[in-house]
Amino acid sequence: MKKILFGLVALVAAFTSCTEQEDIEIAYQTDMFITASHIFDSYTTVLGDEFEMKGTENGEWDLNLHAFIYDQDGILVKKVEEQYPSLESTMKVDMDLLPGKYSVVAIADFMGTFVGEDYKFWNISNETSLRDLKIVESSTICNSPFETLGIATREFEVGNRVENLSIDIKPVTGLLQTIIWDDDFSNRGTDGFSFYAPNIKDLTIFAQDLKQVVKFDGGTNPIYDYGEQASRYPIMTHSPKAQFERRGPTQSLGFRALLPQENRDFYWELNCVPGAGQGLFPDGEDWQMSNLTDNKLNIQSGKQYVMDLLLDATYLYVQDYDPNVDMFERLGNIQAFINKKTIKKQLEEKYDIYVGMSRGSIETYLDKESWYTTENTTSYFGDGLISFITVRYTDSSMEKSNRVMLTWAISTDAEFRAVTEVLSEMYTPWEKGSTEDVKQFINGETLEEATVGISWDFHNKCLYFDSIR
Structure with missing residues (x-):
């Protein structure tokens, strides 16, 4: 009897052990569907057609989709990677997973061929651990929107029922559209090209300290860090000389995809044909570098930005992209901004303070010597948009000036308007003395407070500062 009871207990124990082991090994089928069809x-x-992957002059591109699935400890349990010829493709991930909590990192990037060169923009490494997973931008330059990188992360749980997951990857980068304008805006060029174009061999736009690395540090939220080329990050390279010689388009379009970062500014460097800098730039040097852009970008995922370089003005401007403003309207706005900025710099001298000064004091302030003198006037060569500065004195002793006249080297309506606008910000408009061709201002809030009257004569391109006391 004891033997029978012992046998039954052993049998029950064996059966229980087998069932528990079977429960642990049961895996629940979860299908995951991943797409990047809305990444642009x-x-x-x-x-x-810039976002067309095939059949255009923008290159031939393929979409890479990656899925890395991690357990609660951040250890990789499944990896699936596929390549597709179309954005409309969907990657199905069949997952036989034990019950528990997981996270997935889904990545979309592109690789392909453009102008005979092969490009792969992003390199994924250390995927076996979520803490070590890294995505690093390659050092190659290709001005294409297919540099865009997409990332989607999700935490999910496998339980006792089937649940399918759908993931639509969105861009983690922002898209910077770049346009270099080789156009002749000054009427000094040839065949529609800027007068600079034949003499500039190469021009490169750079950024400083751009982030180029995506990391996770164990969490599912991506963080961004600096890469090896952060200190001099090339945005776009261009040869105005080559474009001019082949009489190509006067506008060159490109794109760069940039990871999120705040307060990002840019600058350009150029190299002239040997010796050409002497006739093009004040310092006569063949190598030139610009200041950093006046405004900065706050780069965000999925946002679009635009960069315009006007070769004729050697000026670089960046801003948020407004789809309601076409490129030529934007160009006009930038030209107006440049005109105003240039003219404002010319008038920072505050020429009204010279009225009443002696010749010696004026020449000390101007740091110039007269090239032409009469009994009661002195004339000086100007700088930039001011061709000449002429000072008139009350008598031949030249101890007290009563007029300073600036002759301008401008020709467009936009430039005339810019002078008027800057004067309106610096001085008080005086409508009583203004006509269609002459705008009047005073250097005080009221006529009683003013000491100098300012007249802007459109017709003669002259700006007068006259004593009224």
């Missing part, structure tokens, strides 16, 4: 939806094209 928040962006706007310029020519209409």
Whole structure:
């Protein structure tokens, strides 16, 4: 009897042990569907086909989709990677996973061929651990929107029922549209090209300290760090000389995809044909570097930005992209900004303070010597947009000036308007003395407070500062 009871207990124990082991090994089928079909939806094209992966002059591109699934400890349990010829493709991930909590990192990037060169923009490494997972931008330059990087992360739990997951990857980068204008805006060029174009061999736009690395540090939220080329990050390279010689388009379009970062500014460097800098730039040097852009970008995921370089003005401007403003309207706005900025700099001298000064004091302030003198006037060569500065005195002793006249080297309506606008900000408009061709201002709040009257004569391109006391 004891033997029978012992046998039954052993049998029950064996059966229980087998069932518990079977429960632990049961895996629940969860299907995951991953797409990046909307990765460019928040962006706007310029020519209409820049986001087409095949069949255009923008290269031949393939979409890479990656799925890395991690357990609660951040250890990789499954990896699936596929390549597709179309954005409309969907990657199905079949997952036989034990019950528990997981996280997935889904990545979309592109690789392909452009102008005979092969490009792969992003390199994924250390995927076996979520803490070590890293995505690093390659050092190659290709001005294409297919540099865009998409990332989607999700935490999920496998339980006792089937649940399918759908992931639509969105861009983690922002898209910077770049346009270099080789156009002749000054009427000094040839065949529609800027007068600079034949003499500038190469020009490169750079950024400082751009972030180029995506990390996770164990969490599912991406963080961004600096890469090896952060200190001099090339945005776009261009040869105005080559473009001029082949009589190509006067506008060159490109794109760069940039990871999120605040307060990012840019600058350019150029190299002239040997010796050409002497006739093009004040210092006569063949190598030139610009100041940093006046405004800065706060780069955010999925946002679009635009950069315009006007070769004729050697000026670089960046801003948020407004799809409601076309490129030529934007160009006009930038030219107006440049005109105003240039003219404002010319008038920072505050020429009204010279009225009443002696010749010696004026020449000390101007740091110039007269090139022409009469009984009661002195004339000086100007700088920039001011061709000449002429000072008139009350008598031949030249101890007290009563007029300072600036002769301007400007020709466009936009420039005339810019002078008027800057004067309106610096001085008080005096409508009583203004006509269609002459705008009047005073250097005080009221006529009683003013000591100098300012007249801007459109017709003669002259700006007069006259004593009224």
